[in-house]
Amino acid sequence: MTKYNAFYGQSGGVTAVINATAAGVIDTARTHCDRIGSVYAGVNGIVGALNEELVDIGQESSDNLAGLLHTPSGAFGSCRFKLQDLTAQRAEYVRLLEVFKAHDIRYFFYNGGGDSQDTTHKLSQCAKEMGYPLTCVGIPKTIDNDLPLTDNSPGFGSVAKYVAISALEASYDVESMHSSSTKVFIMEVMGRHTGWIAAASCLAQDERGLGPDLILVPEVVFDKASFLARVDQVVAEKGFCVVVVAEGIKAADGKFISESGSTDAFGHTQLGGVAPRLVDLIKQNLSYKCHWAVCDYLQRSARHIASQVDVDQAYAVGRAAAEYALQGRDSVMPAIVRDEHPPYSWTLTPVLLSDVANREKAMPEEYISEDGFGVTEAGRAYFAPLIQGEAHPPYENGLPAYVRMSKSLVRKKLASHTPQNN
Structure with missing residues (x-):
């Protein structure tokens, strides 16, 4: 053969x-x-x-x-x-x-x-x-989990696990310090057009009362007044508030909250960091002390x-x-x-x-809570199995003990070529 x-x-x-x-x-x-x-x-x-x-x-x-x-x-x-x-x-x-x-x-x-x-x-x-x-x-x-026709995409389950664990651990930190320090912590995760990663942080919510209090996803239009009111309410009730936000949340006019004005090699709008913008919004309107973090590459490389x-x-x-x-x-x-x-x-x-x-799969409406700030039980049931096992x-x-390939190259047989710019 x-x-x-x-x-x-x-x-x-x-x-x-x-x-x-x-x-x-x-x-x-x-x-x-x-x-x-x-x-x-x-x-x-x-x-x-x-x-x-x-x-x-x-x-x-x-x-x-x-x-x-x-x-x-x-x-x-x-x-x-x-x-x-x-x-x-x-x-x-x-x-x-x-x-x-x-x-x-x-x-x-x-x-x-x-x-x-x-x-x-x-x-x-x-x-x-x-x-x-x-x-x-x-x-x-x-990691965005937005490929159609597949229940989930390899790479997403580990990011979901990382984000849920990070939200849980950060909430322990904020709870212990909120009386004299940070009142609001905002964690930004990837997700340009879909909120799968941010929504997976809901798995950190349980009877301990920790985990994210608000989850912001691109499938829900961001409303400044509603957001500020909910943050204020949560802080009044429990003393602190933890927010997980997808980088791609948009205002009613369709513009990214964190739009930077540039594009990447695929022609996608480059985003400039939504977490610090939300922190500025809270400080200006509610005067709470805030901290923020952007998971960025950490969330997709956390093999441990x-x-x-x-x-x-x-x-x-x-x-x-x-x-x-x-x-x-x-x-x-x-x-x-x-x-x-x-x-x-x-x-x-x-x-x-x-x-x-070239098709994207958004989160189903039935996974998003009615108020737009959380995840339903149907959503939790979808996410939960994907983070199982260590x-x-x-x-x-x-x-x-990670490895690096030696990358021994095959001998070239053709003349050199310069790829066309995209």
Whole structure:
């Protein structure tokens, strides 16, 4: 049986468990070594393919490959580079297929969010048009949890766990100091258009009366007067107030509260920090002493408190992607399907990339409390299973024993290329 090589790339914002997905792809490819020859990883995702910078996975040590399961971030480098339509960026597609042909690559795996699934779908269409036999499979990954057709996205469960734990621990701190110090603490988390991450902090709320008192999500229009009134009410009732806010909350006019005026490489509006703006609002109107924190990269790299469910799902979608490719399934993505009957269980099913690419899944209305400042029991029931289980990495000298790939590059066969600007 003829063997062909495979390309694996990581794209977009990285997570605590994306490397577990890489491990799933690599392990499965190795069990099918009669059909898949070498696995090459792109240095910085699709940019690595365009530059013909391909890491030979076969040159990595067994310890490094085993360590992928417990190492955060993108082991092979990620990127924010979006392929445009074939008519607008034909040279890039031609270049990709030239690289794949030169290195006998017939399997393409791209690990990312909505924009990355779009890239995979477009490449599949291009390969068909140009007559190159390439099987393209997208692999879900996004801490934002906004990919459609999948119950949740690998990477989200660990962020949800981090945010819930952080909100709980911060509330203990504020409670102990509020009589003479901080009255309001605001924790900003990621979430440009959806509030999945912020809403997951509801899991810190329980009979102890701690955790977030207000949760602000982009699905609910931010109203300054209502916000200030609720903060004032909570402080009056319990002496302090903890707020978790998604970076992408908007005013009634549709503008981000934290809009900075610039854009990122994908063309998304760059946000400038909503937490300090809310603090200024509270100080000016209520005169409470406030503190704020922005979780930023910390929330997506916290492998030391990753969810075991998340690790398991991340690895499983990698395995499934490789299996789908070997079955000849093109332009699909493995999606997670939740069994609606307790106890929590899940399976995987292939969905079409054409139904996933460039689409966002907002939180359902039934997950948001009527007043817009909290999460319903239905929401809690959705989030709770995703943070279950502890997947602690091994430790050395008191620190997690993460690995770094040697990234031995395959010899280039083509002339150099400069990717077009997005």
